[in-house]
Amino acid sequence: MSGVTLSNVQKRFGAVEVIHGVDLTVDDGEFVVFVGPSGCGKSTLLRMIAGLEDISGGEISIGGTTVNDVEPADRGIAMVFQSYALYPHMTVEQNLSFGLRMNGKPRDDIARRVTKAASILQIEPLLARRPKQLSGGQRQRVAIGRAIVREPDVFLFDEPLSNLDAELRVQMRVEIARLHKELGTTMIYVTHDQTEAMTLADKIVVLRDGRVEQVGAPLDLYDDPANRFVAGFVGSPRMNFMAAKVVDTTPGSVTIETDNHGSARLTLPVRQAFQTGDAVTLGIRPEHFGGPDGDGTRLTVNVDVAEHLGATSFVYANMATGEQLIIEREQSRSEMGKTELTITIPPARAYLFDSAGDRIR
């Protein structure tokens, strides 16, 4: 087993740089999730670790060995692809054993590995079938099985669940978490789904435009985002952002006034110095708005749409201002049918970002 280290890893396609000097350490046995919007370079980065994509600069090492010029097969990795990439003309068993057979592994060793992988994934009854006779979830299991038989040091997953329906996705997510616990192997997992990232990861790497925005444990990113992008990306529904201006400053605190939403005023403790009139962004998560009797600044909003999910409700408010707010409410039944809602913004739960999007602390 081994960790993975990226130092100043770059990727250029011609003149276009898509990965801008990424530094990252993945510890032995860690489950790391690369997350970010489409086109952020997360899959490219994974393919570079796999060796399927050459790197234009920097260094990748796996288990302490630099692998920049090592063939994919010799890097001690196994990869699970988004499309499953099962060989359609082979049975499940042949799919699992193909790589081992082509590499001249002994017959009994192959049989042992295939049996073990099949039992881990509970696909023994499917061994004689061909991929087209399998459901999406079964195909995904076989694809994971094909990675397991390699007994790799590092597992790489490239959006493995994105072709599955919602229910199956949750189920397979749990399976992958169980697999990680069982095997204890280093896993790097790419997804654009922040729920998958939050639930699976020991460590999340948030990427945007080929740059690492923040690295941290899921709850650290949720509680303490480094910038507006991470704050908006982690958490579902996403954080609310309100344009605001600094109206008063004292050493150690700042008072802001929102541009919309009835010019709500809020005083927040900050170490950074500000000038009156500076533009800032106020951020607050849907689940952190207080009720009408809560602490902090009171705000009355017009309810546009309310989604009642049973245990909670999501209220979409103030669309007319162009700055829609999403408010999560737990006592859903009592909120039904209201057209106006009074909420509070607790200062302790509010985040401030400067005009460049960086977090103000």
Added chain:
Amino acid sequence: MRSKSQTTLLRTVGLHAVLVPLALIWLFPIWMMIVFSTQPENAIFSSNLVLLPSDQFANNFALLQADTGFLRTVFVSIVVATVYTVVSVFLTSMAGWALARYNFAGKGVVLAIILGTLTLPYFVVVIPQFIMVARDFGLGNTWFALIVPPLFNSLGVLFMRQSFSMMPGELFDAARVEGVKEWQIFLRVALPMARPTIAALCIILFLASWNNYLWPLLINNRPDMMTAPVALGSLIGLTRVSWGGIMTGAVVLTLPMLFAFVVLQRHFVAGIAAGAIK
């Protein structure tokens, strides 16, 4: 108001009224080929139209065999077409694979040249090819000259390239990560997946070789290497044309192809459609 089923019926009847006569027109020459292969030698010149087969097939075939050693020429044709098909499928697959799956300098130019040769009529190529093979290389009357020069088949290359480039790239990446060698990926993953296209290509190539008349006629005049179409052609003499023999030979040459087509039809259509869809 006509009901829906009545409309469907009318349409079916109308369609068949057009298609059946067309099919008959297409089938007529083939039928006449069969008829004349069973009629006495001079029936083709008889004043009243003969439309039904007779019992002279064996007779005609015996004459054909005596005139040309026809069975041997059929054997030569089978050998030539089989070797040609197998080697050509392999070569065109490899070229198609390289063009579909690898990036190399000048790939676009290579592709353009291959595409360009498709626009050249065969008759423009055949004379320079003959001069080069027979005069410059001195290879006239050899098996090599009979089989190898037509091997390069640009249609086949494009056919296979299309088939390979439609396969998802992740499949081959998956094999690479598993340590499967490039030639193993080609032989064990790509080729089996291209089976429908290969089946279609086999028919096209075998048929092309089977029916090839001009090249074997030009490059070879050794009787023991004569192919069946050339043998049939030799029955057209200056003073006498052996129609019974020609028709009998044509029937014998057509039947195996018809059989192969019926057996492989499903693959053939699937292979051609695979190139068309997407």
